[in-house]
Amino acid sequence: MTRTVLATASAALAQQVYDATRGDLAALPLGPLPQETSALLAATGGEPLDVVVLDAAGAAEHALALAAHLGQECPTIAVVLVSDEWADLARTALTNGVLDIVRPDASVPELELALGRARHVAQLRAHAALTGAPGNDAASNRGRVISVASPKGGVGKTTVSTNLAVGLAKAAPQSVVLVDLDIQFGDVAHALNLTPEYTLVDAVRPAGHDAMVLKTYLTLHETGLYVICGAENPAEADGINAEDVANLLELLAAEFRYVVVDTAPGMSEHTLVAMDHTNDLVMVTSMDVPGVRGLRKELDTLTDLGMFTDARHIVINFADPSRGLSAADVRGTLGTDVDLLLPLSKAVPVSVNQGVPLLQSGGRGPVTKQLRRLVDRFTSSPVAETRTGPRRSWVGAR
Ligand SMILES: Nc1ncnc2c1ncn2[C@@H]1O[C@H](COP(=O)(O)OP(=O)(O)OP(=O)(O)O)[C@@H](O)[C@H]1O
Ligand SMILES: [Mg+2]
Structure with missing residues (x-):
């Protein structure tokens, strides 16, 4: 259309x-x-x-x-x-x-x-x-929903979300669920070497709108992380609508301490609705000029809408000094501090291909260290209490 x-x-x-x-x-x-x-x-x-x-x-x-x-x-x-x-x-x-x-x-x-x-x-x-402008559901027992998003594809969202979820699950076993909300092309199952019996499609079916039934649709990873894997093929995922996503995230947030959401590139309807139910937004981009500029625009948009002002976490991936862009350059373009700089490293594709996230296998490599820091951001900081929803009018947009 x-x-x-x-x-x-x-x-x-x-x-x-x-x-x-x-x-x-x-x-x-x-x-x-x-x-x-x-x-x-x-x-x-x-x-x-x-x-x-x-x-x-x-x-x-x-x-x-x-x-x-x-x-x-x-x-x-x-x-x-x-x-x-x-x-x-x-x-x-x-x-x-x-x-x-x-x-x-x-x-x-x-x-x-x-x-x-x-x-x-x-x-x-x-x-x-x-x-309408959604308020924050900061009910005291509600779990912390962390969504990982990016304007562009292939920048490391799934790498970050699977490692974050595994890292949190190590700190709080059986209390973390990872949702593959890359509705059409999700590859969380692959990144975690899982062969799920059920997928997102089952989890959002009407019968799934009950916490007990929903639990039977989760796949347990060997680290104690629960996972809702993506649909097996894109056509299967067609029936999943925004309301399904909203219901699912709220049910999960009522049951789990942490709900980590991996998303598709850009701002699909599903990602937008996930953001309405999200406490913390992890924004990932690649360390190159188009990637950083794209993120700047995204951040400006969020700022103008008053979203995640105190609860956004900026991850720059593929950091490589030989590419001619320094951390200071990135900071300058973004107009804000970078929370995490993930170095370009062969260890990442190796871990993805093996289906064993770096935070599962341990080790002391530079990427692993940074990913641990990301986990610490959530285990050691309070949940953002308030999140101002989108404004109806758009004033001063860049
Ligand atoms: N720091 C890194 N160093 C080297 N390779 C990396 C790094 N981070 C991610 N990769 C590789 O880049 C590719 C894309 O990563 P990933 O799948 O996590 O991105 P994505 O944003 O989820 O992609 P998509 O938008 O397609 O879902 C993968 O092959 C991954 O192994
Ligand atoms: Mg992905």
Whole structure:
């Protein structure tokens, strides 16, 4: 379903945006910006819209007015302006509800990043509008839910979540459950060398909505960790909806001291709902410029939404001095401290291939040491008592 609309007179820009969205785009006929927002809103044939891209070339004021009207009429839509007058426009653009400004000569990857973030913001807004701003369920006996997420794939989420869960289970046997919420392509079972009898699909079935029954669907790992493994194939997972995930996490949090959640890359509906039920968010990214920049945007989004202000843990993976990026560079780009720097190490793929997490096999390697530090963050710190949910309005977004 197309949820991005473009208005531009430039064929070159239209092509770039087309490529960046892989053709999933409703473009108005090439020409000046429409007079009214109705032309933009109608472009998807009445389907809800996530992102509107407005080419402000020669019509900055009109583009800003359209953005402001869109903000009033459909506050969940994220507006991205295309302009080379960034410095002049930035302040006015933000107060007019523009989420981002990209240059007319932005590359396809740059556009992909900007539009991906815009889509993500629109989805967060829509989610917040549907569910209201969730408060924190800090009931004293509720377990601590820790979700591991990242804007991009292949950056080490599963490595971090399986090690964190095993490390916590060593400290608190039988009190930790790991949930593979990478609904379609989860590989927690593989990383832990488990052959589960039941999977997430069974755990969220109606009969599973009872703590006792649910326990029978868990797979016990040799470290004393309970695991809900991902579905065997992507098609099987299709029926799992956001409510299933919410129910499951609450049941688990009522039963376990720690619930660790591995997620799919990006902010899927399942990850968003998991975040609503999460106390601590572990954000993982790779130590390279696109990865760190992507994380910065993600953190800005969370900050703007007031989420996990005191309960986010930043892990930079694949740290390698020879790659020309220092910890100080990363800190500078992120605008905040990094909590954990995981070095690039052959020991990691070896452990994944063997299905034995580093914190299970022990050892003193540098990655193992850092992973232990991550575990300590949770065993030695209090649960975040409050978490402010998403705001309904988006002001000052970067
Ligand atoms: N510090 C590291 N050094 C070397 N290899 C690593 C490191 N961390 C992770 N890897 C390797 O990178 C690959 C991706 O890791 P992992 O599966 O944990 O990422 P992911 O974020 O869960 O990926 P996906 O988004 O596909 O779920 C794996 O092969 C893993 O062994
Ligand atoms: Mg993974």
